[in-house]
Amino acid sequence: MRLFQDRPSWRNFLRWFIPLKRKTGSWAFVLNRVTALGLLFYLCLHLVMLYQLAQGPQAYDSFIAFAKSPIIKFSEMFVIAGGILHGLNGVRIILNSFGIGVRRQKVLFYSLMTIAAVGISFFAYRMFFGA
Amino acid sequence: MNNIRWTIDMEISRQRQGEERHFEVFRLEVDPNEYVLDAIERVWAFHDRSLTFRHACHHSTCGACAMLVNGVEKLTCITPIRTVTADGGKIRVEPLRNFPVLSDLVVDMSSLYSNMEKTNFSQVAPLDQSYLPYEEKPEADEVERLVDCIECGMCISACPGAATSASYLGPAVLAAAHHVYLETGASCLLDLVDSKDGVWRCHSAYECSEVCPSNVDPAWRIMDLRKRIIHQRVSSWFTRKERA
Amino acid sequence: MATHEPTRADNSRSRVRVELGERSYDIRFYHDEPDALACDLAPYCPERALIVSNPTIWNLHGEALASALTRAGVDFIVELIGDGEEFKTLAHDLALRGFPVIVLERGDIASGTSGRTHGLLHSGSRYCVTDGEAAVECIQENIILRRIAAQCIEFNEGFFVALDEEDLNYAPQFVEGCRAAGIPVHPLTPQQALSVEPNLNPNLLAAYRVPDGAFDPLRLALSFAATAKRNGAVFLTYHEVKGLILRAGGVAGVIALNRHRGQEVRLEADLVVNATGAWAGIIAAMANIHVPVVPTPGVMVAYNRRLINRVVNRLNTPGDGDILIPQRRMVVIGTTSFETPDIDYIPVDENQVEEMWRKAVELVPAVANAEQRGAYMSARPLIGSGEAGRSLSRTFKSYAHRQNDGVSGFITITGGKATTCRLMAEKAADMVCEQLGISAVCRTAELPLDSYRTYYQSMDGDAIE
Numbered sequence: 001m002r003l004f005q006d007r008p009s010w011r012n013f014l015r016w017f018i019p020l021k022r023k024t025g026s027w028a029f030v031l032n033r034v035t036a037l038g039l040l041f042y043l044c045l046h047l048v049m050l051y052q053l054a055q056g057p058q059a060y061d062s063f064i065a066f067a068k069s070p071i072i073k074f075s076e077m078f079v080i081a082g083g084i085l086h087g088l089n090g091v092r093i094i095l096n097s098f099g100i101g102v103r104r105q106k107v108l109f110y111s112l113m114t115i116a117a118v119g120i121s122f123f124a125y126r127m128f129f130g131a
Numbered sequence: 132m133n134n135i136r137w138t139i140d141m142e143i144s145r146q147r148q149g150e151e152r153h154f155e156v157f158r159l160e161v162d163p164n165e166y167v168l169d170a171i172e173r174v175w176a177f178h179d180r181s182l183t184f185r186h187a188c189h190h191s192t193c194g195a196c197a198m199l200v201n202g203v204e205k206l207t208c209i210t211p212i213r214t215v216t217a218d219g220g221k222i223r224v225e226p227l228r229n230f231p232v233l234s235d236l237v238v239d240m241s242s243l244y245s246n247m248e249k250t251n252f253s254q255v256a257p258l259d260q261s262y263l264p265y266e267e268k269p270e271a272d273e274v275e276r277l278v279d280c281i282e283c284g285m286c287i288s289a290c291p292g293a294a295t296s297a298s299y300l301g302p303a304v305l306a307a308a309h310h311v312y313l314e315t316g317a318s319c320l321l322d323l324v325d326s327k328d329g330v331w332r333c334h335s336a337y338e339c340s341e342v343c344p345s346n347v348d349p350a351w352r353i354m355d356l357r358k359r360i361i362h363q364r365v366s367s368w369f370t371r372k373e374r375a
Numbered sequence: 376m377a378t379h380e381p382t383r384a385d386n387s388r389s390r391v392r393v394e395l396g397e398r399s400y401d402i403r404f405y406h407d408e409p410d411a412l413a414c415d416l417a418p419y420c421p422e423r424a425l426i427v428s429n430p431t432i433w434n435l436h437g438e439a440l441a442s443a444l445t446r447a448g449v450d451f452i453v454e455l456i457g458d459g460e461e462f463k464t465l466a467h468d469l470a471l472r473g474f475p476v477i478v479l480e481r482g483d484i485a486s487g488t489s490g491r492t493h494g495l496l497h498s499g500s501r502y503c504v505t506d507g508e509a510a511v512e513c514i515q516e517n518i519i520l521r522r523i524a525a526q527c528i529e530f531n532e533g534f535f536v537a538l539d540e541e542d543l544n545y546a547p548q549f550v551e552g553c554r555a556a557g558i559p560v561h562p563l564t565p566q567q568a569l570s571v572e573p574n575l576n577p578n579l580l581a582a583y584r585v586p587d588g589a590f591d592p593l594r595l596a597l598s599f600a601a602t603a604k605r606n607g608a609v610f611l612t613y614h615e616v617k618g619l620i621l622r623a624g625g626v627a628g629v630i631a632l633n634r635h636r637g638q639e640v641r642l643e644a645d646l647v648v649n650a651t652g653a654w655a656g657i658i659a660a661m662a663n664i665h666v667p668v669v670p671t672p673g674v675m676v677a678y679n680r681r682l683i684n685r686v687v688n689r690l691n692t693p694g695d696g697d698i699l700i701p702q703r704r705m706v707v708i709g710t711t712s713f714e715t716p717d718i719d720y721i722p723v724d725e726n727q728v729e730e731m732w733r734k735a736v737e738l739v740p741a742v743a744n745a746e747q748r749g750a751y752m753s754a755r756p757l758i759g760s761g762e763a764g765r766s767l768s769r770t771f772k773s774y775a776h777r778q779n780d781g782v783s784g785f786i787t788i789t790g791g792k793a794t795t796c797r798l799m800a801e802k803a804a805d806m807v808c809e810q811l812g813i814s815a816v817c818r819t820a821e822l823p824l825d826s827y828r829t830y831y832q833s834m835d836g837d838a839i840e
Contacts, residue, residue, distance in 0.1 A: 021203050025336050245831075
């Protein structure tokens with residue numbers, strides 16, 4: 001079969017991330033990929049942090065001081081949001097793969113995203129205003 | 132009776148075989164209740180006879196006239212102009228994605244047809260097997276009908292999986308395999324789709340069912356196939372134990 | 376094909392033997408050695424050779440090959456130009472009889488009238504009173520198509536329903552006409568009819584069951600084309616005939632435009648068959664011949680609910696909007712009849728669409744609760760001298776221009792309806808045989824057609840991968 005799409009191209013790569021004119025399912029698809037990349041990036045940072053820990057108490061303490069800065073706390077919100085979104089959407093995908101809730105996948109998506117919003121708000125509150 | 136006329140711009144993708152594509156704009160006066168395919172035919176008839184496009188039945192039974200209209204897959208013969216633009220507006224027409232372009236709006240569909248042929252999908256089925264299992268079936272005695280899938284290729288064009296994998300069977304073929312499986316129960320069909328280029332390539336974007344003009348619901352069928360494949364695999368473990 | 380050893384020196388560089396189903400093929404490769412090829416080929420086919428090519432290759436190598444073959448033996452190429460059902464079925468017939476065939480089509484398969492046909496597999500009962508010849512042709516072809524093209528036909532039979540006194544008065548002639556044409560016809564009480572088709576007009580007075588069916592117009596054409604392709608016919612779609620090659624009082628080929636590439640090609644042929652339907656007059660005029668085709672369009676309207684499972688006809692003489700056909704999840708009403716000068720684009724007439732809606736609602740009131748899904752026009756190729764639409768003959772005619780107009784190498788076939796496409800092809804192929812002095816038997820009535828999808832398994836003109 002001679003199909004032209006075997007060649008990787010920027011156009012197709014971008015299509016994975018820019019679902020303009022597409023519907024809910026595609027937006028969820030993109031959301032999953034973006035959060036996955038974000039979490040992967042965070043994982044790398046986390047490993048860097050552990051490396052710092054292994055350097056001894058001073059390196060660790062200075063790192064923790066840095067970690068408490070507002071920018072980092074704000075970024076961590078994205079990590080939490082990413083984790084919750086990716087996880088809940090992942091649950092939806094798993095259910096769908098077993099044939100559960102496929103016809104209601106949009107409703108399922110919106111419900112889970114609402115739960116996600118609640119969860120994210122809760123964590124945001126705890127992080128910025130909690131004890 | 133309806134004498135409303137809109138002025139619209141048809142922005143059409145043009146390319147001779149093997150060359151780079153470009154867009155050409157044609158200004159038309161149209162009746163907004165006419166269909167996008169009528170406008171394309173009008174461009175060919177009165178503006179540029181070198182425009183190539185595929186069409187046959189003009190009433191959504193052949194699947195030939197599927198194209199991208201303003202970036203979204205549409206069956207142009209049943210897409211009224213008023214649903215895609217307004218007076219003074221523009222309609223951008225491009226060939227389907229994920230198929231090689233022969234020229235202008237005509238794509239090479241041979242891969243879709245070869246793959247469909249592997250499933251032994253028949254266009255005619257008994258009435259009660261022509262509907263999705265979750266639909267309410269009409270009461271009828273022994274009657275047959277032409278089935279829903281018109282092999283238009285829109286689902287494959289819309290699928291992000293098909294965009295980056297040329298070997299992916301695609302929603303249409305998987306849906307066809309599902310249809311034949313429900314009719315015949317032949318497990319070779321499950322084997323056909325149980326592969327990395329079959330049902331497992333799908334990543335749940337659901338665009339296939341969104342754009343399908345014909346009630347096939349390939350997304351549901353793909354997930355149902357997964358369910359059945361898993362069920363078959365799991366139960367095959369137990370049957371083996373029983374034999375031992 | 377005979378499998379005898381070559382009697383001359385074998386000049387090929389390499390050869391391969393391939394078994395495909397019941398047949399085996401000897402494939403030989405020649406690298407720019409047309410004379411060696413011709414020399415090896417001649418003993419196998421002393422009468423004619425099949426040349427299969429695409430226009431680009433032909434332009435580059437054709438002349439050399441053609442002259443080499445002429446020096447070594449005789450070569451024939453038969454070409455077809457056309458649109459729609461007639462020429463796919465003709466390509467199939469000729470290919471089966473052993474003719475090398477090239478089919479040219481301005482657009483894609485069935486992009487003319489044949490793609491937009493209503494989709495009614497006629498039982499012939501519609502014509503049994505007014506046009507007995509057409510009725511007999513229809514029922515015979517109906518039975519043949521159901522046998523060879525079942526893959527794209529939904530056969531649930533059809534009803535003729537009487538809604539008023541005038542309809543009822545037509546009934547006796549109708550039944551008599553059906554019997555005379557050999558069409559099975561069964562009367563039903565209104566209750567019986569409504570019990571199987573509950574959406575019929577509840578006020579119907581009588582109903583008759585006949586073997587009507589519905590088919591997918593594109594896939595019917597594709598199945599003939601697919602079978603012809605497998606038997607050696609070459610399809611050049613998106614090739615528009617721009618002119619005929621005229622030589623020594625006859626037609627010797629066509630000049631066509633490859634619309635994919637925007638390039639002109641010249642194709643030589645021993646016989647050109649003009650099977651272009653409503654455009655037959657235009658093509659014939661390229662040879663200064665007048666063929667009395669009267670393009671007669673009609674409108675068809677599709678609604679988005681499958682309200683009936685059988686074809687529903689009005690029991691009366693053929694008129695406008697008297698047929699309602701189920702097609703997948705739709706019903707389609709047709710049609711009207713009027714003349715138009717320009718057949719390349721026929722706009723849909725809103726008044727006719729309204730009229731069709733009214734007619735549909737008379738037959739099946741629930742159409743009023745459905746939405747319009749599509750509306751389109753298509754131009755029937757009626758034959759005649761310009762009288763009013765419905766009285767023109769619907770049978771087809773073939774014209775041997777050598778006898779009629781003194782132009783050799785050219786025949787025209789036009790008229791007809793989708794249901795009789797195979798029969799038209801048979802008659803046309805008979806005429807091709809007669810014009811070329813060859814006798815070959817038609818086998819299309821018995822041979823089941825290949826799956827329509829196999830047409831696309833190689834794109835036109837390319838080698839199979």
